[in-house]
Structures are given as C-alpha cells and as structure tokens.
Amino acid sequence: MSALKVTQIKSKNGANHAQRESLRTLGLRKIGHTVEVNDTPASRGVLHRVRHLVKVDDES
Incomplete structure (x- = not known):
C-alpha cells in the first residue's frame, strides 16, 4: 500500500468543526x-x- 505525504499549508482558524476534526x-x-x-478511500475522503x-505529495 502506498503512502501519501500530507503537509498543512494554511491555518485551521476559520475552518468549520468538520474540517478541524x-x-x-x-x-x-x-x-x-x-x-x-x-x-485508502477513507483517507482520500x-x-x-x-x-x-x-x-498532498504522492510518495511512491
């Protein structure tokens, strides 16, 4: 299973509750x-x- 490298680039201030979670x-x-x-499909969602x-960077 491949992995994705995910980096937060913007603040969560102003995001709704679902996005913060x-x-x-x-x-x-x-x-x-x-x-x-x-x-996985769940993490993609x-x-x-x-x-x-x-x-998101694809790490192959």
Whole structure:
C-alpha cells in the first residue's frame, strides 16, 4: 500500500468543526507539519474535505 505525504499549508482558524476534526484525524497540528497517511478511500475522503488547507505529495 502506498503512502501519501500530507503537509498543512494554511491555518485551521476559520475552518468549520468538520474540517478541524479532519485535520486532527490526519494528525496535523500546525502549519508546516507533515505526516504520512496510507492511501485508502477513507483517507482520500478526509483529504478532499480539507484540500484547501493541505498539500498532498504522492510518495511512491
């Protein structure tokens, strides 16, 4: 299973509750923080919800 490298690039201030919870679920804490997430349909859905706050790099 491949992994995705996810970096938070914008603040969660002003985001709604679902978006803040999505960032917490991904393990992102602050701007510039990077985590690796398994590439599954569930994680893709969470990333879609916060696509304007994060940058996703495919790690093959």
